[in-house]
Amino acid sequence: MENQIKNVRRYDIDWLRVIAIGLLLIYHVAIGVQPWGRMIGFITSDEPWSALWIPMSLLNVWRIPLLFFVSGMGMYFAMQTRTWAQLIEERSQRILLPFVFGMFVIVPIHLWLWRHFYGMTQQYIWSPGHLWFLGNIFCYVLVLSPFFFYLKKNDSGKVVAWIKKAMSQPWGLLVVLAAFVAEVLVINPVPFELYAMNMHGFVLGLLAFFYGFCFVLAGEGFWTMIQRGRWLFFILAAALYVLRIIQFGSLIPGYLLATESIAWILTVFAFGSKYLNKPGRTLAYLSEAAYPVYILHMIFLYLGSVWVFPLAIPVQLQFLLVLLITLAGCFGTFELVRRVGFLRPLFGLKQMPAKSNLRNSKHRGEALNLPAHTQITD
Numbered sequence: 001m002e003n004q005i006k007n008v009r010r011y012d013i014d015w016l017r018v019i020a021i022g023l024l025l026i027y028h029v030a031i032g033v034q035p036w037g038r039m040i041g042f043i044t045s046d047e048p049w050s051a052l053w054i055p056m057s058l059l060n061v062w063r064i065p066l067l068f069f070v071s072g073m074g075m076y077f078a079m080q081t082r083t084w085a086q087l088i089e090e091r092s093q094r095i096l097l098p099f100v101f102g103m104f105v106i107v108p109i110h111l112w113l114w115r116h117f118y119g120m121t122q123q124y125i126w127s128p129g130h131l132w133f134l135g136n137i138f139c140y141v142l143v144l145s146p147f148f149f150y151l152k153k154n155d156s157g158k159v160v161a162w163i164k165k166a167m168s169q170p171w172g173l174l175v176v177l178a179a180f181v182a183e184v185l186v187i188n189p190v191p192f193e194l195y196a197m198n199m200h201g202f203v204l205g206l207l208a209f210f211y212g213f214c215f216v217l218a219g220e221g222f223w224t225m226i227q228r229g230r231w232l233f234f235i236l237a238a239a240l241y242v243l244r245i246i247q248f249g250s251l252i253p254g255y256l257l258a259t260e261s262i263a264w265i266l267t268v269f270a271f272g273s274k275y276l277n278k279p280g281r282t283l284a285y286l287s288e289a290a291y292p293v294y295i296l297h298m299i300f301l302y303l304g305s306v307w308v309f310p311l312a313i314p315v316q317l318q319f320l321l322v323l324l325i326t327l328a329g330c331f332g333t334f335e336l337v338r339r340v341g342f343l344r345p346l347f348g349l350k351q352m353p354a355k356s357n358l359r360n361s362k363h364r365g366e367a368l369n370l371p372a373h374t375q376i377t378d
Contacts, residue, residue: 010216012277013073014287016268020067021290023059025297025330028130029323030056032305033315043117043305047315058241060193061257062264064133068205069265071137072212075148084149091141098348099134102295107131113302130298132196139202140209148213163214168221170229176211177262183207184254192257215269223273230270237263291348292337293330300329 030052031037037044079087107129115122128135151160166172184192187200195201215222226233240260244252304325308318337343341352 009279010073010273010277011279011283012269012272012275013070014283015276016066016272017070017074018283018286018290020063020070021294023063024067025293025301025326026323027056027059027063028297028301029319029326032301032309032322033319038118041114043114043302043309045305045309045315045318047318049315049319052319054245057245061261062268064195064201065204065208065261066265066268067133068137068208069212069215069269071140072209072214073216074212075141075144075209076213076216079145079148079152084145087145088141091138093345094348094350095134095138095141097345098291098295099128099131099138101346102131102134103128106295106299110298110302113299113306117302117306128197130196131295132201133205136202136205137209140206143206144210144213151217160217164218164221167214167218168225170225173226173262173266177259179207179211180204180258180262181255184258188254192252192254226266226270227274230267230274233263233267233270236260237267288338288349289331289334292334295347296330296333297326300326300333303329 028042030049031040031042031044033045033047033049033052034056035044035048035050078090082090104126107127108124110129111125111127112122151163154160166175183200183203187203189198189200192200195204237260240256240263244256244260301322304322307325308321311318334347337347338349344351
Protein backbone atom coordinates (compact mmCIF):
# COMPACT_ATOMS: atom_id res chain seq x y z
CA MET A 1 0.00 0.00 0.00
CA GLU A 2 2.81 2.43 0.90
CA ASN A 3 4.56 1.81 -2.44
CA GLN A 4 1.30 2.44 -4.29
CA ILE A 5 0.89 5.76 -2.49
CA LYS A 6 4.43 6.80 -3.36
CA ASN A 7 3.88 6.14 -7.04
CA VAL A 8 0.53 7.88 -7.45
CA ARG A 9 0.90 9.89 -10.62
CA ARG A 10 0.67 13.64 -10.42
CA TYR A 11 -0.58 14.75 -13.79
CA ASP A 12 -0.22 18.39 -12.80
CA ILE A 13 3.56 17.93 -12.74
CA ASP A 14 3.40 16.49 -16.26
CA TRP A 15 1.29 19.44 -17.40
CA LEU A 16 3.61 22.00 -15.80
CA ARG A 17 6.62 20.39 -17.47
CA VAL A 18 4.91 20.62 -20.86
CA ILE A 19 3.81 24.22 -20.23
CA ALA A 20 7.31 25.21 -19.11
CA ILE A 21 8.86 23.78 -22.29
CA GLY A 22 6.24 25.62 -24.36
CA LEU A 23 7.05 28.89 -22.60
CA LEU A 24 10.77 28.29 -23.17
CA LEU A 25 10.19 27.85 -26.90
CA ILE A 26 8.04 30.98 -27.19
CA TYR A 27 10.52 32.97 -25.10
CA HIS A 28 13.40 31.95 -27.36
CA VAL A 29 11.45 33.00 -30.45
CA ALA A 30 10.73 36.34 -28.77
CA ILE A 31 14.46 36.92 -28.21
CA GLY A 32 14.83 37.10 -31.98
CA VAL A 33 12.81 40.33 -32.05
CA GLN A 34 14.70 41.96 -29.18
CA PRO A 35 17.59 44.36 -29.98
CA TRP A 36 19.96 42.53 -27.58
CA GLY A 37 19.30 39.05 -28.97
CA ARG A 38 22.44 38.84 -31.08
CA MET A 39 24.62 39.50 -28.03
CA ILE A 40 23.54 36.14 -26.57
CA GLY A 41 23.87 34.22 -29.83
CA PHE A 42 20.42 34.56 -31.44
CA ILE A 43 19.56 35.58 -34.98
CA THR A 44 17.65 38.84 -34.67
CA SER A 45 15.35 40.97 -36.78
CA ASP A 46 16.42 44.44 -37.88
CA GLU A 47 13.04 45.69 -36.64
CA PRO A 48 12.73 45.05 -32.88
CA TRP A 49 9.45 44.51 -31.04
CA SER A 50 10.25 46.25 -27.78
CA ALA A 51 6.74 45.94 -26.30
CA LEU A 52 7.17 42.17 -26.20
CA TRP A 53 9.74 42.62 -23.46
CA ILE A 54 6.96 43.33 -20.93
CA PRO A 55 5.57 39.76 -20.86
CA MET A 56 9.07 38.35 -21.37
CA SER A 57 10.30 40.11 -18.25
CA LEU A 58 7.43 38.59 -16.29
CA LEU A 59 8.50 35.08 -17.34
CA ASN A 60 12.25 35.28 -17.16
CA VAL A 61 12.64 35.24 -13.36
CA TRP A 62 10.78 31.93 -12.89
CA ARG A 63 10.48 29.89 -16.11
CA ILE A 64 13.92 28.20 -15.82
CA PRO A 65 13.80 27.81 -12.01
CA LEU A 66 10.39 26.16 -12.46
CA LEU A 67 11.96 23.50 -14.67
CA PHE A 68 14.59 22.79 -12.03
CA PHE A 69 11.88 22.36 -9.38
CA VAL A 70 9.90 20.04 -11.66
CA SER A 71 13.06 18.03 -12.37
CA GLY A 72 13.63 17.54 -8.65
CA MET A 73 10.04 16.38 -8.30
CA GLY A 74 10.62 13.91 -11.09
CA MET A 75 13.69 12.58 -9.29
CA TYR A 76 11.48 11.48 -6.40
CA PHE A 77 9.27 9.36 -8.64
CA ALA A 78 12.15 8.02 -10.75
CA MET A 79 13.96 6.51 -7.76
CA GLN A 80 11.00 4.81 -6.10
CA THR A 81 11.35 1.59 -8.13
CA ARG A 82 15.11 1.73 -8.75
CA THR A 83 18.32 1.13 -6.87
CA TRP A 84 21.00 3.82 -6.95
CA ALA A 85 22.92 1.97 -9.70
CA GLN A 86 19.75 1.50 -11.75
CA LEU A 87 18.88 5.17 -11.42
CA ILE A 88 22.32 6.33 -12.56
CA GLU A 89 22.21 3.95 -15.53
CA GLU A 90 18.72 5.11 -16.50
CA ARG A 91 19.58 8.80 -16.06
CA SER A 92 22.71 8.33 -18.15
CA GLN A 93 20.60 6.94 -20.97
CA ARG A 94 17.82 9.51 -20.67
CA ILE A 95 19.83 12.67 -19.88
CA LEU A 96 23.57 12.22 -20.48
CA LEU A 97 23.21 10.50 -23.88
CA PRO A 98 20.90 13.20 -25.36
CA PHE A 99 23.13 15.87 -23.84
CA VAL A 100 26.29 14.51 -25.48
CA PHE A 101 24.51 13.81 -28.77
CA GLY A 102 23.00 17.28 -28.82
CA MET A 103 26.26 18.98 -27.90
CA PHE A 104 28.13 17.41 -30.82
CA VAL A 105 25.34 17.08 -33.41
CA ILE A 106 22.34 19.35 -32.73
CA VAL A 107 23.97 22.52 -31.39
CA PRO A 108 26.61 22.72 -34.19
CA ILE A 109 23.78 22.85 -36.75
CA HIS A 110 22.16 25.96 -35.33
CA LEU A 111 25.56 27.54 -34.71
CA TRP A 112 26.29 26.97 -38.41
CA LEU A 113 23.01 28.74 -39.28
CA TRP A 114 23.90 31.67 -37.00
CA ARG A 115 27.32 32.11 -38.59
CA HIS A 116 25.82 31.75 -42.07
CA PHE A 117 23.24 34.48 -41.41
CA TYR A 118 25.88 36.93 -40.21
CA GLY A 119 28.38 36.11 -42.97
CA MET A 120 31.01 34.54 -40.74
CA THR A 121 33.57 31.93 -41.73
CA GLN A 122 32.05 28.50 -41.35
CA GLN A 123 33.59 25.92 -39.06
CA TYR A 124 32.43 23.04 -36.92
CA ILE A 125 31.83 24.25 -33.38
CA TRP A 126 30.46 22.02 -30.63
CA SER A 127 28.94 23.46 -27.51
CA PRO A 128 26.37 22.63 -24.82
CA GLY A 129 24.35 25.53 -26.19
CA HIS A 130 20.75 25.49 -24.99
CA LEU A 131 21.29 21.95 -23.66
CA TRP A 132 23.31 23.24 -20.69
CA PHE A 133 20.22 22.49 -18.61
CA LEU A 134 20.65 18.74 -19.16
CA GLY A 135 24.27 18.89 -18.04
CA ASN A 136 23.21 20.64 -14.84
CA ILE A 137 20.45 18.13 -14.15
CA PHE A 138 22.79 15.16 -14.57
CA CYS A 139 25.24 16.75 -12.13
CA TYR A 140 22.44 17.23 -9.59
CA VAL A 141 21.46 13.57 -9.93
CA LEU A 142 25.04 12.51 -9.18
CA VAL A 143 25.47 14.94 -6.27
CA LEU A 144 22.11 14.58 -4.54
CA SER A 145 21.08 10.98 -5.24
CA PRO A 146 23.11 9.51 -2.32
CA PHE A 147 21.25 11.79 0.11
CA PHE A 148 17.92 11.14 -1.56
CA PHE A 149 18.43 7.39 -1.30
CA TYR A 150 19.36 7.84 2.34
CA LEU A 151 15.98 9.52 2.84
CA LYS A 152 14.27 6.70 0.95
CA LYS A 153 15.97 4.08 3.11
CA ASN A 154 15.11 5.96 6.30
CA ASP A 155 11.64 7.17 5.35
CA SER A 156 10.45 6.76 8.95
CA GLY A 157 13.40 8.65 10.41
CA LYS A 158 13.66 12.08 11.99
CA VAL A 159 15.08 13.81 8.88
CA VAL A 160 12.18 12.74 6.65
CA ALA A 161 9.68 13.58 9.40
CA TRP A 162 11.14 17.09 9.72
CA ILE A 163 11.08 17.66 5.94
CA LYS A 164 7.47 16.54 5.73
CA LYS A 165 6.51 18.81 8.62
CA ALA A 166 8.44 21.82 7.31
CA MET A 167 7.20 21.54 3.74
CA SER A 168 3.60 21.24 4.93
CA GLN A 169 3.68 24.49 6.92
CA PRO A 170 3.96 28.12 5.75
CA TRP A 171 7.12 28.61 7.83
CA GLY A 172 8.79 25.90 5.74
CA LEU A 173 8.35 28.05 2.67
CA LEU A 174 10.28 30.80 4.45
CA VAL A 175 13.16 28.34 4.81
CA VAL A 176 13.00 27.72 1.05
CA LEU A 177 12.88 31.44 0.30
CA ALA A 178 15.82 32.12 2.63
CA ALA A 179 17.98 29.67 0.66
CA PHE A 180 17.28 31.43 -2.64
CA VAL A 181 17.76 34.90 -1.14
CA ALA A 182 21.09 33.75 0.32
CA GLU A 183 22.14 32.49 -3.12
CA VAL A 184 21.66 35.88 -4.78
CA LEU A 185 23.25 37.76 -1.87
CA VAL A 186 26.36 35.57 -1.98
CA ILE A 187 26.75 35.18 -5.76
CA ASN A 188 25.22 38.54 -6.73
CA PRO A 189 24.27 37.54 -10.30
CA VAL A 190 23.97 40.31 -12.88
CA PRO A 191 21.56 39.86 -14.47
CA PHE A 192 19.52 37.50 -12.31
CA GLU A 193 17.79 36.10 -15.40
CA LEU A 194 21.01 34.72 -16.92
CA TYR A 195 21.22 31.08 -15.82
CA ALA A 196 23.16 29.31 -18.57
CA MET A 197 26.61 27.94 -17.78
CA ASN A 198 27.37 30.11 -14.76
CA MET A 199 27.62 29.66 -11.00
CA HIS A 200 24.30 31.44 -10.36
CA GLY A 201 22.39 29.08 -12.63
CA PHE A 202 24.12 26.02 -11.22
CA VAL A 203 23.54 26.84 -7.54
CA LEU A 204 19.98 28.11 -8.09
CA GLY A 205 19.22 24.96 -10.07
CA LEU A 206 20.69 22.76 -7.34
CA LEU A 207 18.52 24.43 -4.70
CA ALA A 208 15.39 24.18 -6.84
CA PHE A 209 16.10 20.52 -7.68
CA PHE A 210 16.55 19.72 -3.97
CA TYR A 211 13.43 21.54 -2.82
CA GLY A 212 11.36 20.13 -5.67
CA PHE A 213 12.22 16.68 -4.34
CA CYS A 214 11.31 17.77 -0.81
CA PHE A 215 7.96 19.19 -1.94
CA VAL A 216 6.87 15.82 -3.34
CA LEU A 217 8.36 13.95 -0.38
CA ALA A 218 6.10 16.02 1.90
CA GLY A 219 3.06 14.54 0.17
CA GLU A 220 -0.48 15.92 0.37
CA GLY A 221 0.45 18.22 3.23
CA PHE A 222 2.49 20.38 0.85
CA TRP A 223 -0.13 20.48 -1.91
CA THR A 224 -2.96 21.29 0.49
CA MET A 225 -0.96 24.06 2.11
CA ILE A 226 -0.01 25.82 -1.13
CA GLN A 227 -3.54 25.50 -2.53
CA ARG A 228 -4.84 27.36 0.49
CA GLY A 229 -2.32 30.15 -0.10
CA ARG A 230 -2.56 30.27 -3.89
CA TRP A 231 -4.12 33.74 -4.11
CA LEU A 232 -1.66 35.14 -1.59
CA PHE A 233 1.25 33.81 -3.67
CA PHE A 234 -0.25 35.31 -6.81
CA ILE A 235 -0.87 38.74 -5.25
CA LEU A 236 2.67 38.83 -3.85
CA ALA A 237 4.22 37.79 -7.18
CA ALA A 238 2.15 40.28 -9.19
CA ALA A 239 2.88 43.10 -6.76
CA LEU A 240 6.63 42.47 -6.89
CA TYR A 241 6.52 42.35 -10.69
CA VAL A 242 4.67 45.67 -10.91
CA LEU A 243 7.09 47.17 -8.37
CA ARG A 244 10.18 46.23 -10.37
CA ILE A 245 8.68 47.46 -13.64
CA ILE A 246 7.57 50.80 -12.22
CA GLN A 247 10.06 51.53 -9.46
CA PHE A 248 13.37 49.81 -10.17
CA GLY A 249 13.73 49.46 -13.95
CA SER A 250 16.92 47.51 -14.54
CA LEU A 251 18.39 48.12 -11.06
CA ILE A 252 16.43 45.49 -9.17
CA PRO A 253 17.69 44.14 -5.82
CA GLY A 254 18.48 40.46 -6.09
CA TYR A 255 16.53 39.53 -2.98
CA LEU A 256 13.35 40.98 -4.52
CA LEU A 257 13.89 39.00 -7.73
CA ALA A 258 14.44 35.80 -5.76
CA THR A 259 11.29 36.46 -3.74
CA GLU A 260 9.23 37.19 -6.84
CA SER A 261 10.59 34.07 -8.54
CA ILE A 262 9.56 31.80 -5.64
CA ALA A 263 6.17 33.51 -5.37
CA TRP A 264 5.42 32.88 -9.07
CA ILE A 265 6.59 29.26 -8.81
CA LEU A 266 4.40 28.57 -5.77
CA THR A 267 1.51 30.22 -7.61
CA VAL A 268 2.01 27.93 -10.59
CA PHE A 269 2.30 24.81 -8.42
CA ALA A 270 -0.75 25.77 -6.35
CA PHE A 271 -3.09 26.48 -9.26
CA GLY A 272 -1.65 23.59 -11.25
CA SER A 273 -2.23 21.08 -8.45
CA LYS A 274 -5.81 22.30 -8.08
CA TYR A 275 -6.83 22.40 -11.75
CA LEU A 276 -4.37 20.35 -13.84
CA ASN A 277 -4.09 17.06 -11.97
CA LYS A 278 -5.97 15.05 -14.58
CA PRO A 279 -4.88 12.79 -17.46
CA GLY A 280 -5.72 13.01 -21.14
CA ARG A 281 -4.51 12.07 -24.58
CA THR A 282 -3.31 15.61 -25.24
CA LEU A 283 -1.13 15.42 -22.15
CA ALA A 284 0.14 11.99 -23.16
CA TYR A 285 1.20 13.23 -26.59
CA LEU A 286 2.76 16.48 -25.42
CA SER A 287 4.60 14.79 -22.56
CA GLU A 288 6.35 12.49 -24.99
CA ALA A 289 7.01 15.30 -27.47
CA ALA A 290 8.37 17.85 -24.97
CA TYR A 291 11.89 16.44 -24.62
CA PRO A 292 12.60 16.06 -28.38
CA VAL A 293 11.03 19.48 -29.02
CA TYR A 294 13.32 21.03 -26.42
CA ILE A 295 16.38 19.41 -28.00
CA LEU A 296 15.42 20.34 -31.57
CA HIS A 297 13.80 23.73 -31.28
CA MET A 298 16.87 25.92 -31.81
CA ILE A 299 17.55 24.41 -35.25
CA PHE A 300 14.09 25.26 -36.54
CA LEU A 301 14.01 28.59 -34.73
CA TYR A 302 17.21 29.60 -36.54
CA LEU A 303 15.96 28.21 -39.86
CA GLY A 304 12.79 30.24 -39.49
CA SER A 305 14.80 33.32 -38.53
CA VAL A 306 17.06 32.98 -41.59
CA TRP A 307 14.04 32.78 -43.88
CA VAL A 308 11.71 35.30 -42.25
CA PHE A 309 13.76 38.14 -40.78
CA PRO A 310 15.02 39.45 -44.15
CA LEU A 311 11.38 39.85 -45.31
CA ALA A 312 9.94 43.37 -45.41
CA ILE A 313 6.94 42.56 -43.22
CA PRO A 314 5.84 43.83 -39.78
CA VAL A 315 7.89 42.47 -36.90
CA GLN A 316 4.75 41.02 -35.29
CA LEU A 317 4.19 38.88 -38.38
CA GLN A 318 7.86 37.91 -38.39
CA PHE A 319 7.50 36.65 -34.80
CA LEU A 320 4.39 34.65 -35.64
CA LEU A 321 5.93 33.06 -38.75
CA VAL A 322 9.13 32.07 -36.94
CA LEU A 323 7.05 30.57 -34.13
CA LEU A 324 4.92 28.56 -36.58
CA ILE A 325 7.99 27.32 -38.48
CA THR A 326 9.64 26.30 -35.20
CA LEU A 327 6.57 24.41 -34.02
CA ALA A 328 6.02 22.70 -37.37
CA GLY A 329 9.65 21.68 -37.69
CA CYS A 330 9.90 20.38 -34.12
CA PHE A 331 6.70 18.36 -34.12
CA GLY A 332 7.27 17.09 -37.65
CA THR A 333 10.72 15.83 -36.68
CA PHE A 334 9.32 14.38 -33.46
CA GLU A 335 6.85 12.32 -35.50
CA LEU A 336 9.84 10.84 -37.33
CA VAL A 337 12.00 10.33 -34.24
CA ARG A 338 9.29 8.53 -32.26
CA ARG A 339 8.92 5.97 -35.05
CA VAL A 340 12.62 5.16 -35.53
CA GLY A 341 13.99 2.91 -32.83
CA PHE A 342 17.65 3.93 -32.89
CA LEU A 343 16.78 7.65 -32.85
CA ARG A 344 14.56 7.52 -29.79
CA PRO A 345 17.33 7.28 -27.13
CA LEU A 346 19.25 10.13 -28.77
CA PHE A 347 16.28 12.41 -28.09
CA GLY A 348 15.55 11.16 -24.60
CA LEU A 349 12.74 8.76 -25.47
CA LYS A 350 12.45 5.26 -24.11
CA GLN A 351 12.96 2.34 -26.44
CA MET A 352 9.72 1.32 -28.13
CA PRO A 353 7.95 -1.34 -26.03
CA ALA A 354 7.36 -4.76 -27.52
CA LYS A 355 3.85 -5.13 -28.94
CA SER A 356 3.07 -7.90 -26.46
CA ASN A 357 4.00 -5.64 -23.56
CA LEU A 358 1.98 -2.72 -24.88
CA ARG A 359 -1.32 -4.59 -24.60
CA ASN A 360 -0.52 -5.81 -21.10
CA SER A 361 0.34 -2.31 -19.93
CA LYS A 362 -2.92 -0.58 -20.77
CA HIS A 363 -4.26 -0.83 -17.24
CA ARG A 364 -1.29 1.23 -16.03
CA GLY A 365 -1.91 4.08 -18.45
CA GLU A 366 1.08 3.20 -20.63
CA ALA A 367 -1.17 2.87 -23.66
CA LEU A 368 -1.30 6.66 -23.55
CA ASN A 369 2.52 6.78 -23.51
CA LEU A 370 2.36 8.72 -20.28
CA PRO A 371 5.92 9.37 -19.11
CA ALA A 372 7.32 8.51 -15.75
CA HIS A 373 8.03 11.58 -13.65
CA THR A 374 11.68 12.28 -14.29
CA GLN A 375 13.68 15.28 -15.34
CA ILE A 376 13.00 18.04 -17.84
CA THR A 377 10.71 15.59 -19.59
CA ASP A 378 10.56 11.84 -19.72
